[in-house]
Amino acid sequence: MVGSLVTRPGQVQYGELLLGAGTPYRWRGITGWEDLPALDSGTAVRSDAHGAFPGGLLAQARTIGLDGLVIRAPRASVGAVVGALNAGTVPVEDERPFVAWLDDRGPLLAYARATRRAVPATLGYRLGTITGGALEFVATDPRRYELAARAASSMLPASEAGLSWPLAWPLSFGAPGSTGAVTAANVGDADTHPVIEFRGPVVRPSLTNIGTGDVLEYDIALAADDVLSIDTAAGTVVLNRTASRIYTATSRSVPEQTFTFPPGTSTLHFRAATGSSDPAASATVRYRSAYW
Numbered sequence: 001m002v003g004s005l006v007t008r009p010g011q012v013q014y015g016e017l018l019l020g021a022g023t024p025y026r027w028r029g030i031t032g033w034e035d036l037p038a039l040d041s042g043t044a045v046r047s048d049a050h051g052a053f054p055g056g057l058l059a060q061a062r063t064i065g066l067d068g069l070v071i072r073a074p075r076a077s078v079g080a081v082v083g084a085l086n087a088g089t090v091p092v093e094d095e096r097p098f099v100a101w102l103d104d105r106g107p108l109l110a111y112a113r114a115t116r117r118a119v120p121a122t123l124g125y126r127l128g129t130i131t132g133g134a135l136e137f138v139a140t141d142p143r144r145y146e147l148a149a150r151a152a153s154s155m156l157p158a159s160e161a162g163l164s165w166p167l168a169w170p171l172s173f174g175a176p177g178s179t180g181a182v183t184a185a186n187v188g189d190a191d192t193h194p195v196i197e198f199r200g201p202v203v204r205p206s207l208t209n210i211g212t213g214d215v216l217e218y219d220i221a222l223a224a225d226d227v228l229s230i231d232t233a234a235g236t237v238v239l240n241r242t243a244s245r246i247y248t249a250t251s252r253s254v255p256e257q258t259f260t261f262p263p264g265t266s267t268l269h270f271r272a273a274t275g276s277s278d279p280a281a282s283a284t285v286r287y288r289s290a291y292w
Helices: 078-088
Strands: 011-014 017-020 029-031 039-041 057-059 062-072 096-101 108-118 129-139 150-155 181-186 195-199 206-209 215-217 227-231 236-239 264-271 282-287
Touching: 017 078, 062 078, 062 108, 078 108, 150 181, 150 264, 181 282, 264 282
Parallel strands: none
Antiparallel strands: 011 017, 011 096, 029 062, 039 057, 062 129, 096 108, 108 129, 150 282, 181 264, 195 227, 195 282, 206 215, 206 264, 227 236
């Protein structure tokens, strides 16, 4: 599980490397974690009046620094401890989970890569104490997320069975029907991108965010074993984990990367083509609450 090594405030986990309280690697401060990331502004200066026209604000990558790094170990093993730090912060192609727990709010998650490591080679090696080190990480997605992923599912709308005739006591209205609605609660303060899975059998599945009016709809027929997965952060639409089907998006669909859950509760409606009403069909959303 992501962040499984983090057990108390004052700890940071990057990949499988644990730093902070209870480890040989102590740090005095963390920068860029609680800060608002740098913003690119689309604000345009007015040519005919004072001020400017407000434009969109887009966050840049988040740079995180661990400053005042202190490494302590027995003199006989300080090299192995430094080697473990070096191995855990090598340049990598794919971002790794970065989890920081600072206070009573609990741990938060980002995905980052180590971009800088400074370990002063001083006489501290002889004493088993190295001071003045630093680490730097860059998260291309500047948002921070809760550790536990959330999920919610819905079937297609289905009416209730109603009363059976002749009437018998006690009255039975049959099994409850499905409204085709599902709610998603983003308890953070930033928009979050969900992953959506449509499972067949269903024809032309769609999901509508009632609050924003955004729709994702795909002109495709899914068999009982088919899964159409939409990663709205990556902007991909994949059938059965192998084949892209992004070209099946209908004219009602918004671009995948614009389909987000804003802070608060989003109400979503799962629908399909007329006549497509198999109760085995479903739509599932998976997401994490997001924070700036």
